[in-house]
Amino acid sequence: MYKPEAENIIIVKDLVKKFGSFVANDHLSFEVKKGEIFGFLGANGAGKTTAIKILCGLSYPTSGHLMVGGFDIYREREKIKRNIGYMSQKFSLYDDLTVFENIRFYAGIYGLRRNVIEERSRDLMEKLDMKDARDKLIRDIPLGWKQKMAFSVAIIHNPKIVFLDEPTGGVDPVTRRQFWDMIFEASHEGITVFVTTHYMDEAEYCDRVSIMVDGKIAALDTPEKLKKDYGAGSMNEVFLKLARVKVN
Amino acid sequence: MKRFLGFVIKEFYHIFRDYRTLLILFLLPAIQLLLFGYVITNEIKDARIAILDQSKDEVTRRISEKVLSSGYFILDKNLSSSSEIEQVFRKGNVQLVLVFAPDFAKNLDKTGNARVQIIGDASDPNTANILVNYIQGILSNYLVSLNAEKIPMQITPEVRMMYNGQMKGVYMFVPGLMAMLLMLISALMTSLSITREKELGTMELLLVSPLKPFQIIIGKVFPYVFLAFIDACIIIIIGNTVFGVPVVGNVALLLFESFLYICMALSLGILISTITSSQQIAMMLSLVALMLPTILLSGFIFPVENMPVALQWFCRLMPPKYFITIIKSIMLKGNGFSYIVFETAIMAGFTAFFILLSIKKFKVRLA
Structure with missing residues (x-):
């Protein structure tokens, strides 16, 4: 839920990331409010993944001031790591481990206690209706389940923020819809969601969206406001208009 | 932890x-x-050889016996003419041919110099080398035993291979x-x-x-x-x-x-x-x-x-x-x-x- 008066949980000021002479992120500045679902949109190669990697601590910015969860990304990386979750477009789970072993492993590296792990994985299986799959290898379960598993694992330690990098790639529309229900639920529980996607229909589900074009933020607001400002019927149209500006 | x-x-x-x-x-x-x-293994056992004995006397017979009883060689064939040498090598049956020159014993006795030819199959150079060395060893042993009565002085090498006695x-x-x-x-x-x-x-x-x-x-x-x-x-x-x-x-x-x-x-x-x-x-x-x-x-x-x-x-x-x-x-x-x-x-x-x-x-x- 977006509340303008809520505290800023992510603050980005003048983020620049260069690879040689190529500028992937060109002076990005934005804030994400606590508890909102923040959509980070853009075409392939617009610089979304670069930015999300910097926010997660997988990569250093060239310059800029960044705070994540109230911590400075240069000096307080370790504290940030404890407070964020991350899910990549690859649904990174271990194929040769069972569902439960994956949960236990990821929960374990966040230092969760054994009884807590048992309890949470039981709840999780029940919620995902996967009780019978507890001891199945990940490689033997359907892609949709893998995706839900990957998300559940990313928030198993109750992080303040969860970063989702193209979390719905390669799954069918029904599964995508179900997946967004999980995102809403996490958001209800107070987890801030930072999600990148290039499906414009998903943009409608976000509290606010930013649209990146060529390493810059071309627009940032609620979907309703953006549609109004650009005189568009859908987020898809908004995006096309922005992209066309860039071409011209 | x-x-x-x-x-x-x-x-x-x-x-x-x-x-x-x-x-x-x-x-x-x-x-x-x-x-x-x-x-x-680098050790060679039972290599097949052929012998072309153009002399067929007491000495060549004894040398052949020594070679064949050494444990390293097995006689594949006795050749009767030098034209057969190339043939047996080509067939790949033998790895080495031993050729005694005519009048071997006679020359050895008269001039003190008899000729024996050792022909190896160098398409496998390592093995050929080892086999040739074995034969040379056997020949020089024989020579020593011949000369034992004639020459009073002898150098007897006593070889000991440290750390791996059997090589x-x-x-x-x-x-x-x-x-x-x-x-x-x-x-x-x-x-x-x-x-x-x-x-x-x-x-x-x-x-x-x-x-x-x-x-x-x-x-x-x-x-x-x-x-x-x-x-x-x-x-x-x-x-x-x-x-x-x-x-x-x-x-x-x-x-x-x-x-x-x-x-x-x-x-x-x-x-x-x-x-x-x-x-x-x-x-x-x-x-x-x-x-x-x-x-x-x-x-x-x-x-x-x-x-x-x-x-x-x-x-x-x-x-x-x-x-x-x-x-x-x-x-x-x-x-x-x-x-x-x-x-x-x-x-x-x-x-x-x-x-x-x-x-x-x-x-x-x-x-």
Whole structure:
């Protein structure tokens, strides 16, 4: 839920990331409010993944001031790591481990206690209706389940923020819809969601969206406001208009 | 610590659930050792030869008998003319032909000089060389026995081969195989398992987690230290029980040096995985860049001393060379630590160098 008066949980000021002479992120500045679902949109190669990697601590910015969860990304990386979750477009789970072993492993590296792990994985299986799959290898379960598993694992330690990098790639529309229900639920529980996607229909589900074009933020607001400002019927149209500006 | 333990347990699951990994880990060392020990030997027994005796006298008969009773040779055929020589070689039936010139005994008696020709099949140069040497040995022995009555003075060489009295090839293969297999398991397996996490994308998840990069790396390589260590023991035990290769020196020192070598190979594996992100490239790099030099340039099969000087310098950059020197020194000669300080220091240096380089590469990648 977006509340303008809520505290800023992510603050980005003048983020620049260069690879040689190529500028992937060109002076990005934005804030994400606590508890909102923040959509980070853009075409392939617009610089979304670069930015999300910097926010997660997988990569250093060239310059800029960044705070994540109230911590400075240069000096307080370790504290940030404890407070964020991350899910990549690859649904990174271990194929040769069972569902439960994956949960236990990821929960374990966040230092969760054994009884807590048992309890949470039981709840999780029940919620995902996967009780019978507890001891199945990940490689033997359907892609949709893998995706839900990957998300559940990313928030198993109750992080303040969860970063989702193209979390719905390669799954069918029904599964995508179900997946967004999980995102809403996490958001209800107070987890801030930072999600990148290039499906414009998903943009409608976000509290606010930013649209990146060529390493810059071309627009940032609620979907309703953006549609109004650009005189568009859908987020898809908004995006096309922005992209066309860039071409011209 | 608990997190680390969970990590190691997960790593063992990966290893034990992949039967191919298991095969490589435990069957490969045993099979390789048995193969090298039994199949590839430098000792030659029962080489087939042909004899063309143009003299057919008492002396040539006695020499032929000596040759055939030596245990090294079996008579394939008695030739009757020199035109047959080429033919038997072409057929590949014989590896060596012995030709006695006509009037052998007569010439020997009158002029003191009789001629015998030894023709080897040099399409296999090593074997030909060894066989020719055997025959020459037998001939000179015979000559000595002839002259024994005539010449009062004699030089009798008494040869003793230290540390490997029977000149068994397997004494050479056990240290060499240890160097090769420990390198294979440690470097190849770790680089594969780390690049696999990169390919799966799980590495990103681990890096986002509170685990520190060095914890991730140590967690990944720890199981392989353990398994490589078991392999080292398997090789030593098979070498000892099946082939009788002794461990004259201190077993603890031998294990310590193996441990150091394993660490060196692991750090090399880590380095490989920091510069590549796909399993295939990691595999190619490990096999081509590590296995070939280990086999060819470490003194395992081909003596370094016989190589061109430039290549000898290159060989000095091969860590397995030092390990082979160390294990030979401990296993066969029973030397203590003071004899191998230099080699140990070099291996430790290599390890430190690879680790530093990996850390540097790792940081560059993260930036």
